[in-house]
Amino acid sequence: MDSSDKDKIVQSVPQTGFFGHPRGLFTLFFTEFWERFSYYGMRAILLYYMYYEVTRGGLGLDQETAASIMAIYGSLVYMSGIIGGWVADRLIGTSKTVFYGGVLIMLGHIVLALPAGVMALFISMGFIVIGTGLLKPNVSSIVGDVYSDEDPRRDSGFSIFYMGINAGALIAPLIVGTVGQQYNFHLGFSLAAVGMFLGLSLFVVTKRKTLGLAGTYVVNPLTGEEKRKAFSRIGIGALLVVLLGAAGIVTGLLTIERFVFTVSILGIVIPAAYFVVMYRSPKTSDVERSRLLAYIPLFIAAMMFWAIQEQGSIILARYADKRTQLSFAGIELQSSWFQSLNPLFIVVLAPVFAWLWVKLGSRQPTTPKKFSFGLLFAGLSFLVMIVPAYMNGTESPVNPMWLVLSFFLVVIGELCLSPVGLSATTKLAPSAFTAQTMSLWFLTNASAQAINAQIVRFYKPETEILYFGAIGGLSIILGLILYLISSKIHGMMKGVN
Template sequence: MSNINKQKIVDSVPQKGFFGHPKGLFTLFFTEFWERFSYYGMRAILVYYMYYEVSKGGLGMDQTLALSIMSIYGSLVYMSGIIGGWLADRIFGTSKAVFYGGILIMFGHIALAIPGNITLFFVSMVLIVLGTGLLKPNVSTVVGDMYAENDNRRDAGFSIFYMGINLGGFISPLIVGSLMGVSFHLGFGIAAIGMFVGLVMFVLTKKKNLGLAGTTVANPLSPAERKKVFTYIGLGIVVIAVICAIAIPNGYLTFETFVNLIGILGILIPTMYFIVMYRSKKTTSVERSRLIAYIPLFIASVMFWAIQEQGSTILANYADKRTQLDFAGIHISPAWFQSLNPLFVIILAPVFAWLWVKLGKKEPNIPQKFSLALLFSGLSFIVILLPAYFGGTDSLVNPLWLVLSYLICVLGELCLSPVGLSATTKLAPAAFSAQTMSLWFLSSAAAQAINAQIVKFYTPATEMAYFGTVGGASLVLGIILLMLAPKIQGYMKGIR
């Protein structure tokens, strides 16, 4: 165990230099900006790359399969965060995790940038999933390391950091989407360059700006544990390789079975988390009550993200196939619509922060905010079915319908995402605080694992039924949650 305590780490970081915040916030702001630029730029065009014909520069996959793979990819990205967090805590620390993750992401995008075949595509997916799992959760941890526990700048620092995430997510689809018509590989190349720039900035400024932040290993493996863990990891890799070598040629492991497997894991893993924490002797009776209150919030989160994350699948396809892209004298790239979510978050997040403060004691409690999120997300899907209801599915739709759908969903996101992070820290059992945060992110993994199954039902013929059913389910769940809010609040034992 390292003898470097929390205060020593804080003292090693220059505490002034970036808008009144620790100098290291500059390093992490731009590292995350470029990582999100890279990730969201790639994601904005990835589904099109999969199902566009080979003659148009794509891979020529079946459209439904492409939508399922996109959802599974998103699910694996969130699941891999558990591995990334464990490696940082037990083996090499958060700073090295960020660096190694950035390297893997960059090479993943380089693999996509090379005109090749479907093998290179899946190699890139593995690299990006593992890289994002290393970088994404750990860069946030380094931000927290720079502030003393009683530093009142902490929340504002995370707000500035969050702005970097959304700025990267806003700019990249506009740039990469503009290049999509020229070459998918050029767009992926720009994403790789973005990650490279982020890595260079991180390496050049971390020693001066971050001090000891991210350099310590929180709970290092003992030599005996290290030997045992590496043996198990090696055996695991061998077993997986053997299974794949047998199952793939014999047709046992197909895209379909893999999608189904991830779908099962997406539900099974968080269920196991809940059971282990609830039954643990380290969990008190009050904490068990709060865990029970957390279950409906988790289910609501899964429902919300199942709709929100379809921005990169079903709504991306809708933008490409159903939307009038020549509008107001300009030609719109379908990938540009994916800039709407971060743009609306940037604009509206300060408004919501002001609103909650303004409401004071009248502010909705946590379950009520979650129910509002479900009502907004359901409404966003009801809105997008209206063009088909009024004009049929044969004519192209005014792009403002899609803009309105994204806007309404963001209203829900701002009721759920920051509130969910806060609620997780409050309701988590003391012995499982970090793991409960991992559980929160698994709600997104579960949502996209479910999406991989339900996107199969989307076709032009079923468009209205699809949006109506999924949106209606969210509305019904939102109403049920609103009715149960007082009961759930009681189980929270004083947490509001």
């Protein structure tokens, strides 16, 4: 997209109307609010739905299998963002891609709301994985379209948008979780579908007046011949996947365990292939190769961090359900409510960290050091979970404040690492691979959850101390190593701070 097209888009968007920001931010804020409400509401009860007994409205899967499915689900969601970026950039533009993604997400929640057993679960997962991949990266891209590159409101606008994400994630477990656990899981999933419907409806009704041309341009469209080749390859590939999957199910070769293992392997192979292709490309300069090598330890650190952070919705969710006192200060708690802690702490602490980095200015830690702090706090968030088990054993219910402390610590780590990682990715990316490198950043989460799919099977009350201790200790060791070699990594970043 050239600068004249960018100017046309900005001029087509009403530049005031939402707290001093472009009116389109209203549409995007609430679209993402409801999409995150639907996703995090569903995720707050999905694990329990899988392993609760059939008599309690669940599917009756064993807890280890349910935990692996949760991890692989999250991994596929982050992998699918690559598809969404390609569809928007080369076929239909970001606005249409967001709409179709929302429709698929809503259909996924509707399928999950039907009492149709395990088959409905996997069909729903397919819809939501593809739908989230289409919607999630592209709605953020449209936010950038409504501002000019020089607009001083731009960073503030993204901060407001980020608050919409966390506000939806904050209230969803409290509403969907309560309905799902106290009344009926399928009713809870229905609320998630309603949330996505509200987001879609608002997007469709308001976008013409608020977004103008934002999201309508196809920045790198395929030619007619390229489209024919792409569609034929996609069609053949999809047909092969369906046929192989059907054959595997019929013959019994494709089991849940083998599928999970296959995705776990892909979670390592795909980012490795990305690095090799970019490093060996003739379009990558020597300086960019050095920066790419500096990015590798940051990538590994981010994987380690997300491997712990994402277990908040798996292992800590099981811990909340099976090991925690669900009565506190006279209030009866639902185990799903603990999923609101992460977005709550982000909403509270994100402005503090934003102020801190500005206050420190040139004295703030380098990017590798911030990553090392993220790993240290993530490791501590697991190590503190050893204390109640060591003090009282693994049979006695635990005070819920231990979980609160764990979520608090990992959010401090997240605010040291996640926003910094996004910024560093844009700065370290080879110029010929800017979009692909951003996809690579999101693959840190996909790879972490692909690995988690194998790790979470080892958690049991009797292995609790070893589990939390080994993973938390490994994170702290990697954090210390990263801190010690941070100067060398910073030098390889060639002027990027």
